[in-house]
Amino acid sequence: MKPAIDFYFDFSSPYSYIASEWIGAVAARHGRTVNWRAILLGATFQVSGLRPPAEFPMKREYLFRDVARSAAFAGVPLRMPEPFPIPTQNAARVFWWLKAQDPAQAVAWARAGLRAYFARGVNLSDAVALKALCAEAGLDAEAAEAAWNDPQWKLALKQANEQAIAAGVFGAPFVVVDGEPFWGNDRQAQIEAWLTAGPPRGLE
Amino acid sequence: MKPAIDFYFDFSSPYSYIASEWIGAVAARHGRTVNWRAILLGATFQVSGLRPPAEFPMKREYLFRDVARSAAFAGVPLRMPEPFPIPTQNAARVFWWLKAQDPAQAVAWARAGLRAYFARGVNLSDAVALKALCAEAGLDAEAAEAAWNDPQWKLALKQANEQAIAAGVFGAPFVVVDGEPFWGNDRQAQIEAWLTAGPPRGLE
Numbered sequence: 001m002k003p004a005i006d007f008y009f010d011f012s013s014p015y016s017y018i019a020s021e022w023i024g025a026v027a028a029r030h031g032r033t034v035n036w037r038a039i040l041l042g043a044t045f046q047v048s049g050l051r052p053p054a055e056f057p058m059k060r061e062y063l064f065r066d067v068a069r070s071a072a073f074a075g076v077p078l079r080m081p082e083p084f085p086i087p088t089q090n091a092a093r094v095f096w097w098l099k100a101q102d103p104a105q106a107v108a109w110a111r112a113g114l115r116a117y118f119a120r121g122v123n124l125s126d127a128v129a130l131k132a133l134c135a136e137a138g139l140d141a142e143a144a145e146a147a148w149n150d151p152q153w154k155l156a157l158k159q160a161n162e163q164a165i166a167a168g169v170f171g172a173p174f175v176v177v178d179g180e181p182f183w184g185n186d187r188q189a190q191i192e193a194w195l196t197a198g199p200p201r202g203l204e
Numbered sequence: 205m206k207p208a209i210d211f212y213f214d215f216s217s218p219y220s221y222i223a224s225e226w227i228g229a230v231a232a233r234h235g236r237t238v239n240w241r242a243i244l245l246g247a248t249f250q251v252s253g254l255r256p257p258a259e260f261p262m263k264r265e266y267l268f269r270d271v272a273r274s275a276a277f278a279g280v281p282l283r284m285p286e287p288f289p290i291p292t293q294n295a296a297r298v299f300w301w302l303k304a305q306d307p308a309q310a311v312a313w314a315r316a317g318l319r320a321y322f323a324r325g326v327n328l329s330d331a332v333a334l335k336a337l338c339a340e341a342g343l344d345a346e347a348a349e350a351a352w353n354d355p356q357w358k359l360a361l362k363q364a365n366e367q368a369i370a371a372g373v374f375g376a377p378f379v380v381v382d383g384e385p386f387w388g389n390d391r392q393a394q395i396e397a398w399l400t401a402g403p404p405r406g407l408e
Contacts, residue, residue: 061372186390
């Protein structure tokens with residue numbers, strides 16, 4: 001059994017959304033599973049000293065165009081939501097709450113949350129909208145709300161952020177294959193090549 | 205005759221070097237020429253508010269690994285030079301001096317300069333090393349040195365930076381195809397797709 005691929009994502013990251021639509025298939029093609037890990041980029045930005053790309057007007061304009069093009073290129077339905085970005089700690093806490101019970105259900109929630117925000121504009125930072133999305137996803141919405149207000153799952157997310165930072169994660173999506181870090185939706189081809197043939201010559 | 209592709213690069217940008225090795229072939233496959241444009245990322249960083257990725261320790265560590273992997277993946281010989289990054293205004297002024305006389309010679313110089321720095325560690329910010337490289341590239345080294353000290357070519361580079369910023373350039377390599385901006389060596393596949401079939405559905 002080959003080790004799982006780590007997949008770090010933030011519910012407010014459009015490139016994470018695009019990658020979330022292919023990471024499972026890529027892993028499966030190579031006999032791997034995916035260890036999904038919801039994080040908050042806000043936490044990694046604080047430690048790395050980086051700032052969200054959308055805060056820089058020139059980069060923000062490009063980002064919107066590139067996200068739309070990258071989604072179309074990957075065949076993923078996407079409509080940049082307003083507002084963007086949004087705080088996503090509640091959606092992330094629901095993820096970790098679910099993962100402790102049933103990792104497959106956590107993955108289903110991750111995909112549902114990313115799709116809802118980036119394909120339909122569902123504002124995951126709005127408690128009412130988030131509860132409605134939980135119900136739509138077949139979860140107990142009251143229990144989900146209790147979980148995102150529960151110190152236990154707040155702590156679980158905090159620890160997930162700390163683990164990510166310790167692993168060198170400074171952006172999302174961030175994929176780690178057998179210790180090798182890949183940052184960005186645009187590293188799909190390199191991830192595939194690595195899974196197929198291992199390190200390229202000179203990088204063993 | 206289809207319009208040329210704009211290719212903005214900085215002599216100190218490793219991803220520009222990797223892209224410089226494929227941009228000509230990609231353009232030629234689609235009946236296009238390439239309009240090479242040497243710029244200084246220092247100038248675009250100042251206006252965009254961005255900072256060099258290598259200034260952030262977490263990103264710097266990743267950058268070195270990713271550059272080596274991306275070069276290997278593209279089949280381009282690369283050894284990260286020390287020091288890195290370096291000021292490259294002199295190499296860039298030589299580029300614009302040559303371009304005014306003979307654009308093909310300027311391209312040859314761009315490729316020679318990028319290869320010298322990133323494959324052999326030739327420090328382009330060192331006047332002696334740069335003159336030796338000019339001679340090796342078949343240029344009149346004395347005339348090249350005179351050019352990089354000449355207010356005319358200082359101004360030409362300044363204007364090139366301003367033109368780039370006005371065109372939305374905030375990083376390198378930066379490729380513009382019929383008005384569509386592509387940032388990064390990692391956009392090769394999207395550039396190819398755009399050149400082949402134009403905008404993807406929904407982005408016309």
